[in-house]
Amino acid sequence: MTRRLGLVLPILLIIAWEVVAIIVNNPFFLPKPEAVIPVLLSPFSDILGTGSLVDNAVVSIERVILGFGIAAAVAIPLGIGMGRFAVLNDFFDVTLELLRPIPPLAWVPLALAWFKIGIVSIVFVIFIGAVFPILLNTVDGVRGVKNTWVEVGTTLGASERQILSKVILPGAAPTIWTGLRVGFGIAWMCVVAAEILPGPTSGLGYLIMYAYNLGQINVIIAGIIVIGLIGLTIDQGFKAVEKRWFGWRRLER
Amino acid sequence: MTLVVRDVSRTFSSGNGEPVVALTNVSFSVSDKEFICILGPSGCGKTTVLRIIAGLESVSSGSILLNGVPVTRPCPKMAMIFQEYSLFPWRTVEENIAFGLELRGVKKPDRLSIEEKYLDLVGLKGFEHRFPYELSGGMRQRVAVARALAIEPSILLMDEPFGALDAQTRNRMQHELLHIWEKTQKTILFVTHSVDEAVFLADRIVVMTHRPGKIKEIVTIPGTRPRDRTSEEFGQVRRHLLDMIREESDPIQ
Numbered sequence: 231m232t233r234r235l236g237l238v239l240p241i242l243l244i245i246a247w248e249v250v251a252i253i254v255n256n257p258f259f260l261p262k263p264e265a266v267i268p269v270l271l272s273p274f275s276d277i278l279g280t281g282s283l284v285d286n287a288v289v290s291i292e293r294v295i296l297g298f299g300i301a302a303a304v305a306i307p308l309g310i311g312m313g314r315f316a317v318l319n320d321f322f323d324v325t326l327e328l329l330r331p332i333p334p335l336a337w338v339p340l341a342l343a344w345f346k347i348g349i350v351s352i353v354f355v356i357f358i359g360a361v362f363p364i365l366l367n368t369v370d371g372v373r374g375v376k377n378t379w380v381e382v383g384t385t386l387g388a389s390e391r392q393i394l395s396k397v398i399l400p401g402a403a404p405t406i407w408t409g410l411r412v413g414f415g416i417a418w419m420c421v422v423a424a425e426i427l428p429g430p431t432s433g434l435g436y437l438i439m440y441a442y443n444l445g446q447i448n449v450i451i452a453g454i455i456v457i458g459l460i461g462l463t464i465d466q467g468f469k470a471v472e473k474r475w476f477g478w479r480r481l482e483r
Numbered sequence: 484m485t486l487v488v489r490d491v492s493r494t495f496s497s498g499n500g501e502p503v504v505a506l507t508n509v510s511f512s513v514s515d516k517e518f519i520c521i522l523g524p525s526g527c528g529k530t531t532v533l534r535i536i537a538g539l540e541s542v543s544s545g546s547i548l549l550n551g552v553p554v555t556r557p558c559p560k561m562a563m564i565f566q567e568y569s570l571f572p573w574r575t576v577e578e579n580i581a582f583g584l585e586l587r588g589v590k591k592p593d594r595l596s597i598e599e600k601y602l603d604l605v606g607l608k609g610f611e612h613r614f615p616y617e618l619s620g621g622m623r624q625r626v627a628v629a630r631a632l633a634i635e636p637s638i639l640l641m642d643e644p645f646g647a648l649d650a651q652t653r654n655r656m657q658h659e660l661l662h663i664w665e666k667t668q669k670t671i672l673f674v675t676h677s678v679d680e681a682v683f684l685a686d687r688i689v690v691m692t693h694r695p696g697k698i699k700e701i702v703t704i705p706g707t708r709p710r711d712r713t714s715e716e717f718g719q720v721r722r723h724l725l726d727m728i729r730e731e732s733d734p735i736q
Binding site for chain 2: 381382383385392396400401476478
């Protein structure tokens with residue numbers, strides 16, 4: 231019932247869009263849904279010489295996976311270290327707290343200066359966007375591991391390495407996963423934003439900016455919808471895994 | 484197998500830097516297959532004694548000797564059972580019981596028979612694939628007992644294991660613990676603040692005084708098991724212990 235209720239507003243919005251588009255009657259301001267739907271329905275055909283929707287989506291997804299992957303590879307081990315050893319936390323904490331409030335996009339000019347126009351700059355910006363939520367959640371998750379669990383492990387004969395792999399990691403996993411989910415959401419926003427900025431010649435962000443330059447508002451809207459749908463799908467994927475693997479945390483009394 | 488606690492003292496530093504004496508000159512010895520209860524008011528350091536024996540905490544002076552060998556770190560001859568919430572919530576009952584064996588690299592087929600043996604002993608056959616959140620408090624503590632027994636220690640250290648259970652479940656768990664004790668021939672050190680529990684379970688009761696914790700008296704409980712909680716003999720011992728505890732408790736409480 232709630233799911234069906236949730237569909238009412240999107241349908242109303244589409245109707246409203248149609249009505250407003252008819253009243254405005256200007257495809258360079260607001261095209262009708264009929265002008266956007268064909269773009270969405272032929273995702274494999276070339277758009278304005280920039281490749282298809284799918285081509286551009288694949289490029290964006292690749293960039294995100296790269297930046298996000300590096301962020302996770304850095305943030306998870308560092309977060310575990312910081313969560314477990316106060317000395318590491320004390321060493322890194324101040325620096326990270328200083329860097330964290332800087333919006334990822336503020337790094338773009340510097341990234342361009344350092345890495346020139348190209349994939350490295352984009353991946354760098356995505357990395358900056360994704361690394362903090364993953365790191366903070368990992369630290370939190372590790373700290374949330376009950377001391378009793380660690381002591382049970384120790385009294386049953388676990389080595390420090392086994393404590394890490396069999397107690398700390400599984401105990402912190404749900405929180406780390408939340409960090410990955412949030413991090414991926416931010417990474418996805420960063421890739422689109424980074425592609426809109428000067429430089430790239432592919433990707434969904436580039437596609438919608440290019441469509442803007444050509445006045446193709448219907449392509450912009452189609453692009454935005456695809457960006458949203460991909461973000462939604464990935465988030466749902468993260469949620470599904472969370473429910474299946476980490477259900478214990480929610481159910482634990 | 485003999486366990487000797489020799490002249491153990493322990494001083495903690497409190498928040499304001501002043502030393503807090505938790506234990507002074509605690510000495511007693513435990514013989515093979517004996518059931519010892521450590522009884523005392525809250526804050527008397529009885530849990531600290533147990534944690535020191537388990538190797539989870541260090542002594543300020545004195546020593547713990549197991550067959551004449553000093554114990555300074557957790558040792559596989561002793562397994563600890565904690566008050567509550569010690570199960571790994573991401574593992575099923577079976578996987579929790581197998582934990583210690585897994586740490587030793589025992590292969591799955593070899594683990595299975597041991598798991599089954601202890602699952603059966605604690606009366607949880609049929610629950611092997613359940614998760615801790617699906618179990619009642621009493622059942623969780625049974626799993627904790629089975630998990631400790633699975634590494635086949637000679638001594639079980641139990642820290643108020645039934646403290647969080649309701650009265651009925653608690654009585655039942657006490658009966659079953661005695662049954663397990665007789666069947667497995669373990670030595671048990673059991674910390675409790677319940678006079679009733681101590682008198683029902685123990686061969687000898689180590690009574691501790693309020694801060695700084697030291698031994699007030701070691702009481703040998705006469706009579707054969709199962710003990711009748713309503714008998715006159717039982718009542719006399721209880722009265723003696725209750726008087727002692729009352730003297731020791733904080734006047735405000």
